[in-house]
Amino acid sequence: MTVKALEEATIQVLLTGGLERLTTNRVARRAGVSVGTLYQYYPNKQSLLFALLEQHMEKVSEAMEAACNNARGRPLLEMVGEVVQRFLDAKLARTDISTALYKISAKIGGPAIVKRTTKRSQKALGDLIPTAPDIAIPPDKFAVEMMFAAMSGATRFVLESGAAPAMVANLRKHLVLLCHSYMVAATDQHR
Amino acid sequence: MTVKALEEATIQVLLTGGLERLTTNRVARRAGVSVGTLYQYYPNKQSLLFALLEQHMEKVSEAMEAACNNARGRPLLEMVGEVVQRFLDAKLARTDISTALYKISAKIGGPAIVKRTTKRSQKALGDLIPTAPDIAIPPDKFAVEMMFAAMSGATRFVLESGAAPAMVANLRKHLVLLCHSYMVAATDQHR
Amino acid sequence: MTVKALEEATIQVLLTGGLERLTTNRVARRAGVSVGTLYQYYPNKQSLLFALLEQHMEKVSEAMEAACNNARGRPLLEMVGEVVQRFLDAKLARTDISTALYKISAKIGGPAIVKRTTKRSQKALGDLIPTAPDIAIPPDKFAVEMMFAAMSGATRFVLESGAAPAMVANLRKHLVLLCHSYMVAATDQHR
Amino acid sequence: MTVKALEEATIQVLLTGGLERLTTNRVARRAGVSVGTLYQYYPNKQSLLFALLEQHMEKVSEAMEAACNNARGRPLLEMVGEVVQRFLDAKLARTDISTALYKISAKIGGPAIVKRTTKRSQKALGDLIPTAPDIAIPPDKFAVEMMFAAMSGATRFVLESGAAPAMVANLRKHLVLLCHSYMVAATDQHR
DNA sequence: CATGAATGAGGTTTCATTCAT
DNA sequence: TATGAATGAAACCTCATTCAT
DSSP states (O other): OHHHHHHHHHHHHHHHHOGGGOOHHHHHHHHTSOHHHHHHHOSSHHHHHHHHHHHHHHHHHHHHHHHHHHHTTSOHHHHHHHHHHHHHHHHHTTHHHHHHHHHHHTTTTHHHHHHHHHHHHHHHHHHHGGGOTTOSSOOOHHHHHHHHHHHHHHHHHHHHTTOOHHHHHHHHHHHHHHHHHHHHHHTOTTO | OHHHHHHHHHHHHHHHHOGGGOOHHHHHHHHTSOHHHHHHHOSSHHHHHHHHHHHHHHHHHHHHHHHHHHHTTSOHHHHHHHHHHHHHHHHHTTHHHHHHHHHHHTTTTHHHHHHHHHHHHHHHHHHHGGGOTTOSSOOOHHHHHHHHHHHHHHHHHHHHTTOOHHHHHHHHHHHHHHHHHHHHHHTOTTO | OHHHHHHHHHHHHHHHHOGGGOOHHHHHHHHTSOHHHHHHHOSSHHHHHHHHHHHHHHHHHHHHHHHHHHHTTSOHHHHHHHHHHHHHHHHHTTHHHHHHHHHHHTTTTHHHHHHHHHHHHHHHHHHHGGGOTTOSSOOOHHHHHHHHHHHHHHHHHHHHTTOOHHHHHHHHHHHHHHHHHHHHHHTOTTO | OHHHHHHHHHHHHHHHHOGGGOOHHHHHHHHTSOHHHHHHHOSSHHHHHHHHHHHHHHHHHHHHHHHHHHHTTSOHHHHHHHHHHHHHHHHHTTHHHHHHHHHHHTTTTHHHHHHHHHHHHHHHHHHHGGGOTTOSSOOOHHHHHHHHHHHHHHHHHHHHTTOOHHHHHHHHHHHHHHHHHHHHHHTOTTO
16 A cells, blocks of 8 residues: 555656656655655665556556457457557556656666566567468568567657647557558568 | 767766766766866756757758658658668667667657657658659648657667667668558558 | 573674674564564663673673682682683683674773773782782782783784684683783782 | 865764764864765775774884884893884874774774784784794794784773873883783793 | 866665554 | 554765866
């Protein structure tokens, strides 16, 4: 419960003050506890941020895996639709958290965590796509990585430029278009 | 010349020590000058990083604009090929710089600079695409933004996961595929 | 019994972690109880250490007094032998405790306790020596203090430099030699 | 110069407040500089204390070596007189420093430094004693170590119990007596 | 222009101690 | 009596910035 409060407080502080205003004392005060309490749950500031990022990435990974399980054997367009839908739902459930975490992901062990959790999503995607009945040849491994990179990267890019709510609807539609057309091209035997 | 040394030193420090090891004293020492000298050229630490990021984005913007000028009136595939080529050349000329800058772009006014320079690239792209003779209807504004977001985002994603040189070749090829197939889909009247 | 465990834990923590690792929480955990329990037996950290040191000094004092009672009227060499023997037995019974306590004696009211318990030993010694049948004149007060200082100081010095077991045997023999020859010199009328 | 001020301030703070009142901020303020300055000369608090102790021990070692050089070939009593004299001069030149350093020697790497510098003194003594014309056999190595331990230990003991100036004169005289009679006993063939 | 010693606000972290359960 | 989460004062240390030389 205290942990929950600390995590929430961290997000809030991150959003209002940015990374350089994020002090352990400030986080604790915002959470309504003392610094000492914070340090009873996290050995240091880094680990607090780390845990936050890891948790978020975990959720995204799970959403991706669930989507992939759901979509097996369905036509490519439906597949991509399902995957993009769930991915964005997870990322945008708390836009504030996503945005806040982008700010620190480089500062802390970001890339490392991202790499690890990314692997899971790419694996799930790689297993899914070949089950589509309407593709000529299975895409190579890099194409799947690329699709995920484009999804993640474009989403980040949009969020960081201050996503207006209208944009999000657009993002959803166009991300499907982007991923689907790319997958078609990548699984086309005439390529 | 001193400025050049300071900029280079900043990149080096950033790459070896990460963001938290980046101190003005360290940068100055690495550049072979004293802190005082650093402050003769930059009013504060922020401005040093800011200048670095702006410079880099400027180069990318220029490359994009040049590519767009070059490609006017040519078929869509050639257009996309040219644009992706130049974009990646600019981004990857100094992989180290790109990677280093990703680390700070959030810390400093990153998003602001990115937003501004991004506008230029998107404008150039938006003017270019409709000149392709082989498209049905001109893409809407958001599609162009989306394409640029996918390009930038995917590239960032790949670089941050520790780009192996082999991957870069793949990136080039697939980025063309991705952008082209998306533009085709986005300018298809049946959509 | 809990008290015993706490005292033992304190020694252990002191030996493994040094003075700066000695925290009340750590001591309690090591003793298998909670901090709260520690504070039920000792009003504060200081008093815990104080009690430990006092107890140890008490034992040494008692050993000295017992030795002095035993040796009354016997020749000087036997006297010194007895005293040194008992003193070292008390000090070395638990080499670890002695060593651990040296580390804190300065931190807490060390000198004060030492002074007080030292007085007792010096008094006992001062009463003892003149009963030796083989001395010319009784030693002056300072000589007795000096002998005790040399005994204690040399022992501490040896223990702090990481007493090898072989050294301890040597220490015993040489301490007798040292004290005896000094007492002879100090009680020689030709001085 | 700043370093000198910091060292002096450390001693002062140590004497007035004890070890637990010794904070880097306090030391810096007392020295008339800011904390930052302190940290430009010492990487951390420990190293400040370490340097102080090392310096002091160095002086004592040098005094001992000088005394040993001076006393070669002279009768044992003169030797011991010279050595004790110089040793005490070095230790008591600044009684305050000696006393202050005893308080921290255990806290910091005390024993390690003491061990190292002690070696030098023992070596010098070990080379000196056999040159005395009036001894029967050379003392064994442990006897020399013992003598030094007794000197150092007794001096510490006396200083820690709040050396009255009158005591110092007594200490000088009795230390000579103690060391001399012990050395005679240790080099006596009838032993 | 260049230097680099000095500054000091402020951040992270520790730990003796309390008190409601 | 025992527990252990919570407290918060205070310690150590960093580093952007200044300014006399």
